[in-house]
Amino acid sequence: MSSGITLSAATRQNLLSLQDTSALTATTQNRLATGLKVSSALDNPVNFFTAQNLSNRSTDLGGLLDGISNGIQAIQAANQGITSIQKLIDSAKSTANQALSTQITTTGTAGTAFSAAATTVNFYVNGDAKSAALTTADTIDTAITALNTSAGSTMFSKDTTGTKIVLNASAAVEFKASADQTALGFAAGTTSSATVAKYGSTGDVVTSGTNLTVSGVDAREKLAKQYNSLLTQITQLAKDSSFNGTNLISNGDASNKLHIAFNEKDSSNLDVQGQDLTADGLDLDAITKNSGATADGKGNFLLDDDIKGTLTKLTSGSDTLRTASSTFGSNLSVVQNRQSFSKNLINVLDTGAANLTNADLNLEAANSQALSTRQSLGISALSLANQAQQSILQLLR
Known part of the structure; x- marks a missing residue:
């Protein structure tokens, strides 16, 4: 208008x-x-x-960065745990080697002269049952020959008087019954709760008595307990190596894996598989009274071969740790690279939008x-x- x-x-x-x-x-x-x-x-x-x-x-990728960052920390926690477990395994190796270098000996001279009698002397050498049949016709020399033949080692001899039996063994030699000791002239031992059934259900022994001294067994048993304590620490450390509820070294189950998404559609991702690096996962068994190759009561580092077997398992455990560390290290490198890439890509997207x-x-x-x-x-x-x-x-x- x-x-x-x-x-x-x-x-x-x-x-x-x-x-x-x-x-x-x-x-x-x-x-x-x-x-x-x-x-x-x-x-x-x-x-x-x-x-x-x-x-x-850019916003979606920014949200994924938190998950990537958490993934990096979880892997680093696992790697830190592996490093610390390796130190504990090194300590366990040192303990086992110390047990191996601890010499077990049984020494002593009979308190009375040998007197021939028809009897079977039953004894144990490092837990292996031995027996020597003696007769009334045996002299001290023939008795010593029979004993050494049964023992598989020249550990019995006679003293300077030629009348008493001397035991000098680089092993734990223990007698099944006090009668086995007195038949050779050694003072009778007594039954002790600490030694009864020491070598399995049929391997009863008596104490050494006053004429015999067994050394090294107790020292090795203490080292076995120290070794077991280290295994406990390995397991506890593995279980404590978690970040935000994620633990990659305490459970090797297929469901225990860390999933990290690298893009908003999760078409680019990485699954980090967890491993069991506890003492059980590393196949490291506790040393007990009945541990060993045959679990017949010869445990507590009594046998050198069992200690060597333990050292072999420790070496295998170290190899497992190194392999795990290499795997986690490779995964960590990938995740860190993707984190850097995502940050740079976010910057490119934001710059493009701003332009x-x-x-x-x-x-x-x-x-x-x-x-x-x-x-x-x-x-x-x-x-x-x-x-x-x-x-x-x-x-x-």
Whole structure:
């Protein structure tokens, strides 16, 4: 609807120019205030939605970074556990070697002279049952020969008087009954709760008596207990090597794995399989009274061969730890590389989105100054366009 007011062409043109300038000024001021040249789909649909997609992916990847970071820490916790377990295994090796170097000996001289009698002498050499049949016709020499033949070692001899039997063995020699001791002239031992059934259900023994001394057995037993304590520490340490509820070295079950997603669709990922690096998982058995190759009561590091077997298992355990450490190290390198890649990719996506939507503040600031000047000039031009009408007004006055 017309207002009924007639404006000259120059005035109307100047007004349109001022309106355009005002609109441009408003746009420029909005860009300066928000820092965006595209703040809605109305500004530029293509740039707006492209930038939105880039920003959304950047946000998704940023959320995955927390999971990647937790995965790195879980692997590092496992690796730290492996390093500490290796130190405990080294200590266990040292303990086993100390037991191996601890010499077991049985020494002593009979308290009375040997007297021939028809009897069978039953005794144990490092837990192995031995027996020697003696007769009334035996001299001390033939008796010693029979004993050494049964023992499989020259451990029995006679003293300087030639009448008493001497026992000098690099082994634990114990007699089944006190009668076996007295038949050779040694003082009778007594039954003790610490020694009864020492070598299994049928391997009863008696104490050494006053004439015999067995050394090294107790020392090896104490070292066996020390070894067992180290195995307990290995298991406890493995179970404590967790991060945020994830433990990769205390359970080798197939379900115990760490899943790390590297992209928003989980089409790129890594599964880190857990391993059982406890004492049981490393096949390290506690040394007990009935441990050993045949579990017949010859445990507590009594036999050198069993100690050597233990050392072999410890070496195998160390190899397992090294393999596990290498595997976890390789996985850690992959995850750290993907973490760095994701951070850089997020930066690329954010930069790409910003390039599509962010305003050039330097340019917009210059535009603002130019538009301000332009608006001032427009107002001056409008004033000049109205001067003709003002002249007519002067005539009417």
